[in-house]
Amino acid sequence: xxxxxxxxxxxxxxxxxxxxxxxxxxxxxxxxxxxxxxxxxxxxxxxxxxxxxxxxxxxxxxxxxxxxxxxxxxxxxxxxxxxxxxxxxxxxxxxxxxxxxxxxxxxxxxxxxxxxxxxxxxxxxxxxxxxxxxxxxxxxxxxxxxxxxxxxxxxxxxxxxxxxxxxxxxxxxxxxxxxxxxxxxxxxxxxxxxxxxxxxxxxxxxxxxxxxxxxxxxxxxxxxxxxxxxxxxxxxxxxxxxxxxxxxxxxxxxxxxxxxxxxxxxxxxxxxxxxxxxxxxxxxxxxxxxxxxxxxxxxxxxxxxxxxxxxxxxxxxxxxxxxxxxxxxxxxxxxxxxxxxxxxxxxxxxxxxxxxxxxxxxxxxxxxxxxxxxxxxxxxxxxxxxxxxxxxxxxxxxxxxxxxxxxxxxxxxxxxxxxxxxxxxxxxxxxxxxxxxxxxxxxxxxxxxxxxxxxxxxxxxxxxxxxxxxxxxxxxxxxxxxxxxxxxxxxxxxxxxxxxxxxxxxxxxxxxxxxxxxxxxxxxxxxxxxxxxxxxxxxxxxxxxxxxxxxxxxxxxxxxxxxxxxxxxxxxxxxxxxxxx
Amino acid sequence: xxxxxxxxxxxxxxxxxxxxxxxxxxxxxxxxxxxxxxxxxxxxxxxxxxxxxxxxxxxxxxxxxxxxxxxxxxxxxxxxxxxxxxxxxxxxxxxxxxxxxxxxxxxxxxxxxxxxxxxxxxxxxxxxxxxxxxxxxxxxxxxxxxxxxxxxxxxxxxxxxxxxxxxxxxxxxxxxxxxxxxxxxxxxxxxxxxxxxxxxxxxxxxxxxxxxxxxxxxxxxxx
Ligand code: HEM
Ligand SMILES: [Cu+2]
Numbered sequence: 001x002x003x004x005x006x007x008x009x010x011x012x013x014x015x016x017x018x019x020x021x022x023x024x025x026x027x028x029x030x031x032x033x034x035x036x037x038x039x040x041x042x043x044x045x046x047x048x049x050x051x052x053x054x055x056x057x058x059x060x061x062x063x064x065x066x067x068x069x070x071x072x073x074x075x076x077x078x079x080x081x082x083x084x085x086x087x088x089x090x091x092x093x094x095x096x097x098x099x100x101x102x103x104x105x106x107x108x109x110x111x112x113x114x115x116x117x118x119x120x121x122x123x124x125x126x127x128x129x130x131x132x133x134x135x136x137x138x139x140x141x142x143x144x145x146x147x148x149x150x151x152x153x154x155x156x157x158x159x160x161x162x163x164x165x166x167x168x169x170x171x172x173x174x175x176x177x178x179x180x181x182x183x184x185x186x187x188x189x190x191x192x193x194x195x196x197x198x199x200x201x202x203x204x205x206x207x208x209x210x211x212x213x214x215x216x217x218x219x220x221x222x223x224x225x226x227x228x229x230x231x232x233x234x235x236x237x238x239x240x241x242x243x244x245x246x247x248x249x250x251x252x253x254x255x256x257x258x259x260x261x262x263x264x265x266x267x268x269x270x271x272x273x274x275x276x277x278x279x280x281x282x283x284x285x286x287x288x289x290x291x292x293x294x295x296x297x298x299x300x301x302x303x304x305x306x307x308x309x310x311x312x313x314x315x316x317x318x319x320x321x322x323x324x325x326x327x328x329x330x331x332x333x334x335x336x337x338x339x340x341x342x343x344x345x346x347x348x349x350x351x352x353x354x355x356x357x358x359x360x361x362x363x364x365x366x367x368x369x370x371x372x373x374x375x376x377x378x379x380x381x382x383x384x385x386x387x388x389x390x391x392x393x394x395x396x397x398x399x400x401x402x403x404x405x406x407x408x409x410x411x412x413x414x415x416x417x418x419x420x421x422x423x424x425x426x427x428x429x430x431x432x433x434x435x436x437x438x439x440x441x442x443x444x445x446x447x448x449x450x451x452x453x454x455x456x457x458x459x460x461x462x463x464x465x466x467x468x469x470x471x472x473x474x475x476x477x478x479x480x481x482x483x484x485x486x487x488x489x490x491x492x493x494x495x496x497x498x499x500x501x502x503x504x505x506x507x508x509x510x511x512x513x514x515x516x517x518x519x520x521x522x523x524x525x526x527x528x529x530x531x532x533x534x535x536x537x538x539x540x541x542x543x544x545x546x547x548x549x550x551x552x553x554x555x556x557x558x559x560x561x562x563x564x565x566x567x568x569x570x571x572x573x574x575x576x577x578x579x580x581x
Numbered sequence: 582x583x584x585x586x587x588x589x590x591x592x593x594x595x596x597x598x599x600x601x602x603x604x605x606x607x608x609x610x611x612x613x614x615x616x617x618x619x620x621x622x623x624x625x626x627x628x629x630x631x632x633x634x635x636x637x638x639x640x641x642x643x644x645x646x647x648x649x650x651x652x653x654x655x656x657x658x659x660x661x662x663x664x665x666x667x668x669x670x671x672x673x674x675x676x677x678x679x680x681x682x683x684x685x686x687x688x689x690x691x692x693x694x695x696x697x698x699x700x701x702x703x704x705x706x707x708x709x710x711x712x713x714x715x716x717x718x719x720x721x722x723x724x725x726x727x728x729x730x731x732x733x734x735x736x737x738x739x740x741x742x743x744x745x746x747x748x749x750x751x752x753x754x755x756x757x758x759x760x761x762x763x764x765x766x767x768x769x770x771x772x773x774x775x776x777x778x779x780x781x782x783x784x785x786x787x788x789x790x791x792x793x794x795x796x797x798x799x800x801x802x803x804x
Contacts, residue, residue, distance in 0.1 A: 123626045195633045202629060203622045229637045237644030244744060249734030252648060252744070258656065258737040263648055270644075 025133075027125035028539055032132050033111030034432060037425070039132075039139065040103035041509075046143075047099050048499055050091035057084050059492035061474040081473045082171060085154035088471060090146075092157035093179065096279065097186060098139055100417045104282035105190075105228065106135065108424055109197055109221045111432060115530035116215050118206025118547045120540045123199040131192035138186040145178040153179035156471060158272070161253030161264035165245040173246075180243035187236035190228050197225035206529070208549030213568065215528045215553040216305050220285025223309045224278050227316060231274035238267035262327060269320040277316050279413055280380070281309060283420025284351060287373045290427050291355055293526045294370035295362025296564055298554040301354040308347035315344040325396045334393045341391035348384050352377065363557075367524075368442030372423035375450050379415025383408055386461065401471075404464025410457040422446075422505075430523050434536040435516030441508035448501035455494030459487045527567045528553050627778040631785040638752075642793060645748060646800060649741045653804075656737065664738050665729035667802050668722050675718045676798050682711035683791040686784050693780065698773045705764045708787065712757050719750055742801060749790070749797055756790045759783050 017026075026032060056065045057079045069077030079087070110128065114121055122128045145152040152175035155164035159179070167173045201222045205214070214222075241252040242264065251257025253264045292299045299305060321329060321337035355377050364370070386408040390396045399405065422445075429437050466484050468475060475481045475488060522531040529549070533541050547569045555566035624632070653659055660666065689704035723743075731739045763783045766772065772780045 124630065191634070191637050195630050195637070198633055199626050199630045203624075203626050229633055230640050233637045233641035234644040237641050237648070240748075241645075241648065241744065244733070244740070250740030250744060251734075251737055252652070252740060257734070257740065258652070258661070259740070260652060260655065263651055266651075267644055267648060 025129060027121070027129045029110045029114050029122050029125065029128060030432070030537060030541075032128055033107050033109070035132050036102045036106030036110060036135070037432075039136065040099045040101075040107060040421075043094055043098040043102070043139065047091055047094040048502070050087050050094065052495060052499055053079065053087045054084065054091060055492040055495040057087075057473070058475060059489045061476050082151065082154060084473050085156075085170070085471070086152045086172075086175070089153050089156050093142070093153070095413070096157065096275075097183065098142065100279050100413065100421070101190075102135065103421045104286075104417060104424075105221070105224055105278065106132070106193065108217070108282055108286065108421075108428070109193070109225070111428065112217060112530065113197055113200055113221060114204070115431070115533060115537060115541060116218050116528055117201060117204065117209050118529050118542075118549060119200060119204040120542070120546070122196045123204055124196050127192050128196050131189045131196070134185060134189035134192065138182045138189060141178050141185065142182040145175045145182070148174040148178065151175050158268055159242065159264075160268075161242065161245070161259075161261040162255065165242060165253040165259075165261070165264070167246055177243060177247060180239040180246075183239045184236055184243070187232045187239075190232045194225040194228040194232075197221060198229065201225075206546050206549055209529075209568075210549075212303065212306065213549055213552050215285075216288035216299065216302070216309075217282070217285030219306045219309055220281040220288070223313045224281045226313055227274040227278050227281075231271045231278070231316075234267055235271035235275075238264060238271070241267075265324055265327060266320075269323040270317075272323060273320040274316040276412070277312055279417045280420075281312070283376060283380075283417045283424075284309070286420045286424040286427070287355060287376050288351075289526075289528070290369050290373040290423050291358045291377075292554045292556055293427075293524050294365045294367055294373075295359050296365075296556045297358055297362040298552075298556055299354065300357030300360075301350075302552065302554065304350055305354055308350045311347045312344065315340065315347070319344050322391055322396070325393050326400055331393075338391055338393050342388065345384060345388055345391070348380075352381055352384070367426075368437070368439055368446060369423050369427035369524075371443075371446045371450075372419050372426060375446070376416060376419040376423055379411055379419060379453070383411030383413075383415055386411065399464055401469055402464035403460040403468045403470060406470055407457055407460035407464060410460070414453060414457065422449075425509075427524070428530075429512065430519030431530055431533075431535050431537070433513055433516075434519050435512050435514075436519050436523060437508050437512040437516060441504045441511070445501065445504040445508060448504075449498065452494050452497035452501055456491055456498055457494075459491050459494075463487050463491075522567075525563070525565055527555055527565050529568055532567065532569055625778070627782050628785070631782050635785070635789045638789065642748070645745055646796070649745055649800065652737045652741060659738075661736060661738050664735070665726060665731045667742070668725070669802050671718065671722060672798060672802055675715055676795060678711050678718070679715045679791050679794050682708045682715070683788055685711060686787050690781075690784060693772060693777055696773050698767070698770060701773065702764065702768050705760065705767055709757060709760050709764060712753060712760070712787075716750065716753055716757070719746070745797060745801055749793060752790050752793070756783075756787050760787065 022028075023031065026035075053065055053068065056063075062078055064075075064077035065079060067077070068079075072078070072083065075083075110122070113119075150167075150171055150173045152172070153159065153164070154170045154172050155176065159176070163169050164176055167176070170176070201214075201218060241250070244250040245252050245254055245259070249257075251259035253259050253261050255261060288299055288305060319337060319341045321333060322341045325334050325337070386404065390399060390405065390408060426437055426442055429435070463484055466481070468481055468484060472478075475485060519535040521533075521535055523535075524531075529547050530537070532547050549568045550571050551566060551568055553568055555561070555568075557564050558566045560566065561570075622629075685704050685707040689701055689708060692698075692700035692704055723746075726742075731742070733739055733743045760783055763772075763780050767780065
């Protein structure tokens with residue numbers, strides 16, 4: 001034993017890697033996780049700027065957007081309808097594919113999976129590195145679309161055919177082509193990543209880490225990977241057909257050649273609904289880690305939590321028609337989709353009640369990660385509930401394609417996924433970068449974000465019920481919307497506030513990165529394995545011996561313990577004493 | 582140990598030279614509800630990963646094939662009038678060629694298990710040759726169809742035909758490149774010593790690409 005550890009140390013010292021292999025082409029899962037996190041945060045700046053451009057146009061139509069005159073010289077910063085279409089299309093595309101997915105699935109997936117199951121790295125470290133750099137290529141191609149003749153894709157993030165299938169309809173040629181190519185390549189990256197995640201979780205767990213001892217965030221990333229693996233290829237096939245229609249003159253979706261535009265919607269939403277769970281499941285997992293730690297209570301209903309995620313993995317495939325209620329589908333089929341959609345809300349509800357059960361009677365500490373996790377739970381509830389309304393066909397026929405949908409999307413994706421991401425960043429920052437973040441700046445980030453988030457997105461419900469359509473260039477062109485215009489102004493003010501509220505986050509992030517207090521090994525007194533490795537963990541995570549797991553991940557306020565928690569690596573106290581039944 | 586892909590299942594893997602002592606015998610076990618360590622993996626990493634890769638690929642082709650079937654079923658006449666007929670007989674024979682390549686691949690697996698390097702290389706070579714023949718015949722038939730006026734842009738018939746069959750052909754090309762790399766390694770004496778992960782992965786992929794073909798043949802040429 002001592003001999004092996006001696007050779008081990010010798011080996012570790014031999015492995016001084018150069019700058020390029022450590023920071024750029026690293027095969028270390030932690031570095032790849034950080035790279036995905038940075039990719040997502042960088043793209044978020046662009047996605048946010050596009051959102052503000054859209055909001056300016058809706059509040060003060062056809063007035064110059066401040067600062068945009070530098071880019072749109074000919075119009076002096078005034079948006080034309082085509083630029084407006086491009087802005088909302090690319091806002092959603094970037095936020096979904098290049099912000100939420102890289103941060104949650106890419107960043108946290110890579111960083112947490114090996115650390116929390118007690119592995120030294122992913123099953124295929126090289127493939128892992130490849131998956132990041134292929135994603136970067138996809139990102140560059142997506143950005144290139146802004147600079148080509150005719151502008152970027154402008155047919156909505158859903159790129160419905162035939163609008164997106166015929167260049168003449170939007171006047172966009174290579175923008176939409178690059179959109180297709182980029183998502184095709186992103187599909188390849190996601191395939192490499194998800195295969196790696198699944199294999200790692202199945203085969204590489206530390207001794208004692210049974211499936212039902214895995215932290216819930218690992219369960220959530222596991223299910224996310226399964227959905228990524230099976231759903232993204234369907235989109236990949238769809239964008240290939242769309243690209244061929246545009247570029248090579250095929251007619252999959254073009255009626256003129258005998259194609260069927262509705263086919264695109266089926267392919268897109270068959271991917272699209274699992275996709276929304278890809279966006280939310282990791283955030284649910286993050287919430288499930290953070291709530292027990294700061295309530296000092298075991299998670300309520302661990303098995304119910306895991307099984308409800310498994311149920312989501314199955315149900316995701318049979319609800320997609322709820323995006324197509326008004327596409328002329330058979331009413332009986334619409335009814336079936338209404339029912340399945342109502343059913344898929346049940347697992348989410350189970351999770352919500354379990355989070356509340358976890359908080360109930362806990363010794364709650366309102367740290368910054370906890371505040372964000374609480375915001376995640378409460379905002380997700382609002383988004384989930386609006387989903388139920390839309391799931392009902394008779395209701396949806398009125399509110400489809402209105403701002404009600406936009407409100408729903410943002411309560412689940414911003415309120416759910418982004419608050420979840422913030423919670424995760426604040427919670428694992430000490431482990432990722434070895435430094436604590438500033439709680440003061442954290443509070444200064446959280447409260448304005450929470451306030452402006454609601455100011456921005458809650459009124460959208462009201463606009464939606466008032467009939468305000470999605471994706472319209474100038475609401476003032478519609479007489480019935482003019483009395484509602486002050487809501488649009490209010491929303492835009494909220495959105496600007498939301499943007500400004502991110503400044504403390506950026507300051508906090510970079511200040512803490514270089515000057516934050518050095519993080520101890522286990523700053524939050526948490527039980528899971530990543531908190532047994534140094535902060536930040538070295539290459540290969542632990543010294544010569546891997547941790548051995550003796551218990552579940554949520555033993556807080558445990559009577560057997562002298563502290564109030566039992567890390568997963570704590571051996572049973574005494575054999576006789578441990579036998580309780 | 583040159584690659585991490587070839588570890589036998591269950592044995593702690595030496596990560597880049599770091600030797601991990603075996604886990605405690607009881608695997609951290611104490612009482613009934615705190616059961617044993619994860620069992621030895623049923624499948625090693627490579628095989629498991631290949632199964633997932635193939636499931637993803639099935640979803641990709643599932644998207645293409647179901648889109649094709651929707652268009653096919655809703656068309657008034659299929660094949661549409663005045664379009665060339667597909668070469669059913671030649672392609673049928675070609676199907677047998679491709680299926681035979683799966684046979685030689687299986688035989689290569691047997692040679693591997695016997696540790697017979699010469700036979701292994703021979704049979705891999707035969708597999709690659711059969712795959713190449715399949716591609717050449719397909720390519721020849723394509724040029725003939727194009728000369729008869731069936732192109733990507735001649736309506737749904739041409740579009741679906743070339744997209745589906747082309748997607749499969751691209752996969753055969755990919756599998757062939759992979760096989761060529763594996764073949765080169767096998768010729769230099771790799772794999773027979775038991776560290777055959779990359780070869781097994783390639784073989785699984787090959788069988789997948791072969792098995793996919795009859796489905797496409799029936800759907801596109803016969804039905
Ligand atoms: C409680 C479960 C949920 C239910 C019952 C539900 C229901 C629905 C329905 C019926 C629609 C279609 C509305 C329409 O277009 O008329 C929809 C749209 C949408 N949902 Fe949900 N949803 C749920 C959860 C989520 C989650 C967790 C996310 C993402 C994290 C999400 C993201 C979206 C998005 C992005 C759209 C709009 C897609 C578009 O048309 O652009 N939903 N939802
Ligand atoms: Cu949906």
